[in-house]
Amino acid sequence: MWLGFSRKGNRAGIEIVRIHAQNEHETVAAGITEMDDKDEIEKFTRELQEQILEQMRRTYGPAVIDHWQNPRNHKIIENPDGRAQLQGTCGDTMEMFLKVEDETITECVFQTDGCGTTIVCGSVATELAVGKPLIAALGAVSAAEILKVLGGLPESDVHCAQLAAETLRRALADYLHQRNTPWKKNLGKPE
Numbered sequence: 001m002w003l004g005f006s007r008k009g010n011r012a013g014i015e016i017v018r019i020h021a022q023n024e025h026e027t028v029a030a031g032i033t034e035m036d037d038k039d040e041i042e043k044f045t046r047e048l049q050e051q052i053l054e055q056m057r058r059t060y061g062p063a064v065i066d067h068w069q070n071p072r073n074h075k076i077i078e079n080p081d082g083r084a085q086l087q088g089t090c091g092d093t094m095e096m097f098l099k100v101e102d103e104t105i106t107e108c109v110f111q112t113d114g115c116g117t118t119i120v121c122g123s124v125a126t127e128l129a130v131g132k133p134l135i136a137a138l139g140a141v142s143a144a145e146i147l148k149v150l151g152g153l154p155e156s157d158v159h160c161a162q163l164a165a166e167t168l169r170r171a172l173a174d175y176l177h178q179r180n181t182p183w184k185k186n187l188g189k190p191e
């Protein structure tokens with residue numbers, strides 16, 4: 001009974017322990033002690049998250065916080081029409097994947113091993129790209145545009161926007177290259 005609660009870790013589980021208490025006091029005492037520990041950990045985690053958020057708010061605007069907490073298009077897709085991976089000046093990498101239909105970007109996703117700001121910039125860049133015709137996307141998704149959406153970034157983070165914009169530009173170039181040389185797509189693949 002107690003192990004079940006420990007794994008579930010929810011209020012329903014607490015009720016199970018209380019019912020159990022009518023028969024086995026020792027087991028329940030142990031259970032409540034462990035529950036207190038769990039509550040402490042949750043409280044500590046909440047406070048830590050609030051502290052981090054407070055520090056973030058002192059440095060970054062609301063749009064950065066929003067994309068940081070809810071990054072868009074942060075995933076990979078199979079069989080993309082265009083793809084690029086690029087390493088920034090700081091050593092972080094970003095990878096972008098495109099799906100294109102009728103010369104319009106229908107899907108644009110990314111992954112990165114970079115910092116939170118890199119994720120934020122990838123999130124904005126992909127959002128800016130989706131729904132745009134290829135040529136329009138080339139013009140519209142620049143580091144300057146990403147910074148504008150975010151309300152600016154500290155100087156030390158500007159290269160994250162440059163990395164996102166440049167990765168997208170290369171993914172578009174990869175798509176155009178594959179479109180113009182479709183026979184290369186299957187080179188090296190088993191029959």
Ligand code: FES
Nearest residue numbers: 090092114118160
């Ligand atoms: Fe290197 Fe963001 S810190 S790309």
